[in-house]
Amino acid sequence: MTDINLKIYRFNPDEETVGKFVDYKVPYVDGMVVLDAVRYVQEKIDPTLAIRWNCKAAKCGSCSAEINNRPSLMCKTRVDSIGNNISVAPMGAYPNIKDLVTDVSANWSILKKIPPFTPKPGMEKPWRIHPADVERSKEFKRCIECFLCQDVCHVMREHNTKYFGPRHMVKAASLDMHPLDALDRSEFLDNEGGIGYCNITKCCQDVCPEHIHITDNAIIQEKERAADLKYDPIAMIIKRRKGRKEKVVK
Amino acid sequence: MEETFKTIKTDVLVIGAGGAGMRASIAVKEAGLDVVMVTKSLLGKAHTVMAEGGIAAALGNVDPQDNWKVHYGDIIEEGVYISNWKMAEICAKEAPDRVFELESYGALFDRTPDGRILQRAFGAHTYRRLCHVGDRTGLEIIKTLEDQILHRDVKFYDEMYITKIVVKNGKACGAIGIKMNTGEFHYFQSKSVIVATGGCGRVYKVTSNSWESTGDGLGLAYEAGAVLKDMEMIQFHPTGMVYPPGVKGLLITEAVRGEGGILLNSKGERYMLRYSPQKKELDARDVVARANYREIQEGRGTEHGGVYLDITSKGADYIKHKLPSMYMQFMEFAGVDITKEKMEVAPTVHYQMGGIRVEPETGQSSLEGLFAAGEVASGLHGANRLGGNSLADILVFGRRAGIGAAEYSKTAKETDVDTKLLETEIKRIKGFLRKDGKNPYELIDRLTTAMSDHVGIVRTKDEIEKAIKIIEELKKEYKDVGTLGSFKYNHGLLGCLELGNMLIATEAISRAALMREESRGAHTRVDFPKKDKNWLKNIEINKADSGMKFNVVPVEEMPAEYKQYAKPEEY
Numbered sequence: 001m002t003d004i005n006l007k008i009y010r011f012n013p014d015e016e017t018v019g020k021f022v023d024y025k026v027p028y029v030d031g032m033v034v035l036d037a038v039r040y041v042q043e044k045i046d047p048t049l050a051i052r053w054n055c056k057a058a059k060c061g062s063c064s065a066e067i068n069n070r071p072s073l074m075c076k077t078r079v080d081s082i083g084n085n086i087s088v089a090p091m092g093a094y095p096n097i098k099d100l101v102t103d104v105s106a107n108w109s110i111l112k113k114i115p116p117f118t119p120k121p122g123m124e125k126p127w128r129i130h131p132a133d134v135e136r137s138k139e140f141k142r143c144i145e146c147f148l149c150q151d152v153c154h155v156m157r158e159h160n161t162k163y164f165g166p167r168h169m170v171k172a173a174s175l176d177m178h179p180l181d182a183l184d185r186s187e188f189l190d191n192e193g194g195i196g197y198c199n200i201t202k203c204c205q206d207v208c209p210e211h212i213h214i215t216d217n218a219i220i221q222e223k224e225r226a227a228d229l230k231y232d233p234i235a236m237i238i239k240r241r242k243g244r245k246e247k248v249v250k
Numbered sequence: 251m252e253e254t255f256k257t258i259k260t261d262v263l264v265i266g267a268g269g270a271g272m273r274a275s276i277a278v279k280e281a282g283l284d285v286v287m288v289t290k291s292l293l294g295k296a297h298t299v300m301a302e303g304g305i306a307a308a309l310g311n312v313d314p315q316d317n318w319k320v321h322y323g324d325i326i327e328e329g330v331y332i333s334n335w336k337m338a339e340i341c342a343k344e345a346p347d348r349v350f351e352l353e354s355y356g357a358l359f360d361r362t363p364d365g366r367i368l369q370r371a372f373g374a375h376t377y378r379r380l381c382h383v384g385d386r387t388g389l390e391i392i393k394t395l396e397d398q399i400l401h402r403d404v405k406f407y408d409e410m411y412i413t414k415i416v417v418k419n420g421k422a423c424g425a426i427g428i429k430m431n432t433g434e435f436h437y438f439q440s441k442s443v444i445v446a447t448g449g450c451g452r453v454y455k456v457t458s459n460s461w462e463s464t465g466d467g468l469g470l471a472y473e474a475g476a477v478l479k480d481m482e483m484i485q486f487h488p489t490g491m492v493y494p495p496g497v498k499g500l501l502i503t504e505a506v507r508g509e510g511g512i513l514l515n516s517k518g519e520r521y522m523l524r525y526s527p528q529k530k531e532l533d534a535r536d537v538v539a540r541a542n543y544r545e546i547q548e549g550r551g552t553e554h555g556g557v558y559l560d561i562t563s564k565g566a567d568y569i570k571h572k573l574p575s576m577y578m579q580f581m582e583f584a585g586v587d588i589t590k591e592k593m594e595v596a597p598t599v600h601y602q603m604g605g606i607r608v609e610p611e612t613g614q615s616s617l618e619g620l621f622a623a624g625e626v627a628s629g630l631h632g633a634n635r636l637g638g639n640s641l642a643d644i645l646v647f648g649r650r651a652g653i654g655a656a657e658y659s660k661t662a663k664e665t666d667v668d669t670k671l672l673e674t675e676i677k678r679i680k681g682f683l684r685k686d687g688k689n690p691y692e693l694i695d696r697l698t699t700a701m702s703d704h705v706g707i708v709r710t711k712d713e714i715e716k717a718i719k720i721i722e723e724l725k726k727e728y729k730d731v732g733t734l735g736s737f738k739y740n741h742g743l744l745g746c747l748e749l750g751n752m753l754i755a756t757e758a759i760s761r762a763a764l765m766r767e768e769s770r771g772a773h774t775r776v777d778f779p780k781k782d783k784n785w786l787k788n789i790e791i792n793k794a795d796s797g798m799k800f801n802v803v804p805v806e807e808m809p810a811e812y813k814q815y816a817k818p819e820e821y
Binding site for chain 2: 012014029030031032033036042043044046047048049050051052053054055056057058059060061062076078097098099101103104105108111112116117119125126127128129130131134137138141142143144145175178181
C-alpha cells in the first residue's frame with residue numbers, strides 16, 4: 001500500500017469557533033492501525049495534536065473517534081481494512097476539548113445515578129454461584145466504556161432527551177443479570193433513564209468494539225421487563241408470588 | 251503571578267487511579283477522612299485494565315492443599331530471596347480477603363462446578379491459584395472499583411498530570427499538577443500523599459505497557475527525596491506479540507500456557523522440555539522469557555523473530571470460552587485464528603519489580619507523609635514477580651497505604667500554599683513551551699531504543715555502559731526540549747515532562763544493573779552468569795547533591811519459622 005492520505009480534524013475551542021480537517025501524508029507500515037498513523041503525525045509532524053489513547057490494545061476504550069464517519073476505536077481499525085484515504089474526527093455526541101479529544105465526563109454523573117450492586121440479604125459467605133449464572137452477565141461486563149455506542153445513538157446526538165444512552169442500559173443490565181443482585185432496575189430505567197426513547201435501530205450494537213448485543217440483549221430485555229411491571233397486572237401478580245426481585249424505589 | 255491556579259484542600263491526595271489508587275482511596279474514605287484522587291488518564295482506563303490472567307489468592311478451591319504458607323514460599327523462591335518477607339506474608343495472608351471483598355462489590359469470577367471461585371494454573375505457582383474472569387480479570391477489577399469510587403463519592407480529577415510533590419520541613423504535603431483539558435494549574439494541599447502511578451514499561455521500546463506507564467511516580471518520589479530500590483529488576487514477559495509491527499510487544503496472557511498452550515521453535519521442537527523438564531512452559535517468567543530469547547538468538551526463531559505458542563489442541567470452543575480476548579486480539583490485529591494456527595511470540599517488557607521503598611504494614615516511604623502502593627512501590631516481588639501477584643499486590647497494599655496515610659493524616663498538620671514554589675514550578679513548565687525546542691518524542695525514541703538494545707533481557711557491563719552514556723547525553727539535551735502550543739491538552743508538553751521522569755527511571759535501572767555483578771531472577775548478566783551469595787542484597791537509590799546515590803543493603807532476614815515455608819536458597 002502507498003502512503004496514507006490522512007485528514008485529521010483540528011480544533012481549539014479557545015482560539016477558534018469552527019474546526020477544520022488538515023491533510024497529512026503518513027507512510028504505510030504493514031499491519032498498522034489508524035492510531036499508529038495519527039501518532040505518527042503527533043510524534044513527527046505536530047506534537048501539539050491532541051489525542052486520547054492509552055492501552056493500544058482495544059482494552060481501555062480511550063481512543064474513540066469517527067473514522068471515515070464511522071464511530072470506531074483508532075487502535076482497533078486496521079488501515080488495510082479501510083483503504084488509504086482516511087478521515088479522523090472526534091466523537092460528535094460530546095463537547096470538543098481540543099482536536100480529537102472530547103469531554104465524556106457526563107457519563108460519570110449517569111453512572112452515579114444507576115443503583116449499584118446490592119447483594120440479596122442473608123446469603124452465606126463465601127457465596128456460591130452456578131457457573132451458568134455467571135455467563136448471563138458476562139456479555140455486558142465486556143464493556144470497556146469507549147462510549148462509541150453513545151456517539152452513534154441518534155437519540156443522544158439529535159434529541160435533547162433524558163435518555164441515559166446505550167452504555168448505561170448495558171451497565172444496568174449487567175447488574176440486573178448479576179445472579180446475587182437484589183434489585184430490578186428496569187422501572188428506574190423507564191422512569192429516570194428514558195429507555196422508552198430508544199427505538200431499536202440497533203446502531204449501537206453495530207459499532208460496539210466488544211460485539212455486545214446492546215439492543216437485543218440489554219435494552220429490549222429491560223424495556224420488556226419495565227412494560228411487564230407497568231402494564232401487565234397478571235404477569236405482575238404471578239411474578240410477585242414467585243418472589244420477584246424488589247423494585248427500585250426512586 | 252500571571253497564570254491562574256486552583257487550590258484543592260484534602261486530607262489525603264492519591265496520585266493514580268489504577269487498582270492501587272482506587273483501593274487506597276476507598277480505604278481513606280472508609281477511615282472517615284477526605285480524599286482526592288487524581289489520574290493522568292481518564293477514570294477507568296488505567297493500566298490495570300490490561301491485566302488478563304487473574305489474581306493470585308490461596309483460596310484452595312481447586313487444590314485444597316493450598317494455603318498462605320505455600321503462596322508465601324512461592325513468592326520468596328521466585329523473588330529469589332530478595333523480597334521483603336513481611337510484605338510476602340501480608341500479601342499471601344490478605345489476598346483471599348481482597349478477592350471476597352471484590353465479590354461483595356459486585357465482581358463476578360468464573361466458578362467451579364459446585365459454585366465456588368474457579369482458580370487456574372499459572373507459572374511457578376505450586377497450586378492452581380489464580381481467580382479469574384476469563385482473560386479479562388483486570389477489566390472486571392477496574393470497573394468494579396470504579397463503581398465504588400463513583401458511588402462512595404470519592405472526589406477525583408482525571409486527566410490531571412502531576413508535575414511535583416510538595417515537600418515542606420521534610421514532609422510531603424501536597425502536589426502541583428496541570429489539568430489537561432483546561433490547561434489550568436492545580437495546587438493540592440494535603441496532609442499526606444499516596445503515589446500509585448504504576449510502572450515504567452514505556453522506557454523500553456518493546457513493552458506490553460500502556461501509554462501512561464512512563465515512571466512518573468518514580469520521578470516524583472525521587473525528586474521529593476524518597477528512597478527507591480531494586481530498580482534493576484525489570485520483568486520481561488515471555489510472550490508478547492511480534493507481528494504486525496504496530497502491535498509488537500502487546501501482551502499474550504500467561505493463561506494461554508496455564509490452559510495448556512505449548513512453546514515450539516521453528517523446528518517444531520518443544521524446547522521447554524530442555525530448559526525446564528519439570529515445570530516446562532509454566533516455569534517462572536524469567537526462565538521462560540530467557541528460553542524464548544535464546545531460541546530466537548540461536549536461529550530457531552520464526553519469520554518475524556519470535557517462537558510459536560500453540561493452543562490449537564484445546565479446540566475452538568474451549569479457547570473461545572477461556573481466552574476470548576486473546577482470540578479477538580489475534581483475529582483482529584494479526585489476522586490469525588488461534589484455534590487453528592500457532593501464535594508468534596517473543597519476550598516483552600512487562601513489569602518493574604523495583605520502585606519506592608515502603609514500610610510493609612503502612613506503605614509509608616522513607617519520606618514522611620509520602621506513601622506508595624502497587625507497581626510503583628517495591629519489596630514484594632524481589633527479583634521476579636509471579637503472574638497474578640500484581641493484582642493481589644495492588645488491592646492488598648493499596649488498602650494498607652490508604653489506611654496508613656489516613657492514620658498519619660489524623661495527626662499531621664496542614665501547611666500553607668507555597669505560592670513561591672508554585673511560581674517556580676509554573677515557570678519551569680512554561681520553559682518547555684517554545685519555538686526552537688527539540689522534539690521530545692525524538693529523544694524518547696533514542697532513550698527507549700537504548701534501553702531495549704543495551705539493558706534488555708540479558709546484560710553485560712559493556713552494553714549497560716553504552717546505555718548510561720546515551721542517558722547522560724540525553725540528560726544534557728533535555729535542557730533543550732520544548733514544544734509549541736499551550737498548557738491545554740498538549741501532548742508535546744506531556745512528552746517533555748514525562749521524559750524527565752523517564753530519564754530518572756532509566757538511569758536508576760541502568761546504574762543498578764551495572765552494580766549487581768551476578769545473575770538473579772529477572773536480572774541476567776552474561777559476564778556474571780551465576781547467582782552470588784554476596785548479593786543477597788537490595789540496591790537502594792536516593793537523590794544527593796552530586797546526583798544519584800546508591801546504597802547496597804542486606805535483605806532483612808525472615809524469622810526462623812518462616813524459613814520452612816520456602817526451599818532454602820542454593821548456590
